[in-house]
Amino acid sequence: MVNTNRTKRNLIEGNPALVVIDIQASTFIDDSEHRSIDNMPGYRQRMLNSRQAIDAARSCNIPVIFVQEVHRPDLSDFGRELDGQEDVHCLEGQPGTELAIREMDFRPDDLHIRKRRYSAFFGTDFEILLxxxxxxxxxxxxxxxDVCVHYTFVDGHQHDYFCRVIEDCVAGSSIEAHDAALNAMEYLQTGARCSLEDTKAAMSSFKNET
Structure with missing residues (x-):
């Protein structure tokens, strides 16, 4: 059934924020064949693509919020997270857990959310900041x-934010899971999937309108 009441939405509605989810040092320093979390082919390059979105947002005075997954070394805050395919990851004090400071140009005064679960909304002050x-x-x-991006998108959707996922700048545990998650997000909000170039153009238009 087609929703005939659907309103055509802009890529950016109102005030935007760029949310950089879990681009951490392990992506760039771990070259091992077997990783604690599966990554689809091309994962690293897609994370590097995010730097273009970050630079564009900064130039347009759009807030950039860095989200970082962190867990206690005693594993006490993992809950059910290790019941699936993921092994122990993102422990406090490990070099790979730090944000990818150089690659993503993370700055000491940047907005920064630390989380213990998949969604940036869950158990954090993310929505207070928004x-x-x-x-x-x-x-x-x-x-x-298919995990932290998807869960954050869904919670954002349920909190009535307009949610957009920059397809060139996200990557999943597998190509199949990546594609399925993108389709699921598009199902919730038509126009949710957008390219990096279209996003940068929308950012530029936002800057010119404000």
Whole structure:
């Protein structure tokens, strides 16, 4: 059944924020064949693509929010997270857990959310920050498409934000899971999937309108 009441939405509605999800140092320093979390082919390059989105957002005075997954070394806050395919990861104090400071140009005064679960909303002050910034549209990049990006998108959707996922700047645990997650997000909000170039153009238009 086609939703005939659907309103055509812009890529950016109201005030946007770029949300950089879990682009951490392990992506760039871990070359082992077997990783604690599966990554689809091309994962690293897609994370590097996010730097273009970050630079564009900064140039347009759009807030950039870095989200970082962190767990206690005693594993006490993993909950059910290790019941699936993922092994122990993102432990406090490990070099790979730090944000990819150089690659993503993370700065000491940047907005930064630490999380213990998949969604950036769960158990954090993320929404308090979004409300303070008067954010309407979340522009999502990072990983995994099928896990932390998807869960953050869904919670954003359920909190009535306009949610967009920059396809060139996200990557999943596998190509199949990546594609399925993108389709699931598009199902929730028509126009949710957008390219990096279209996103940069929308950012530029936002800057010119404000």
């Amino acid at each position: 409300k303070g910034l008067k954010t309407d549209t979340l522009l999502l990049c990072g990983g995994l498409t």
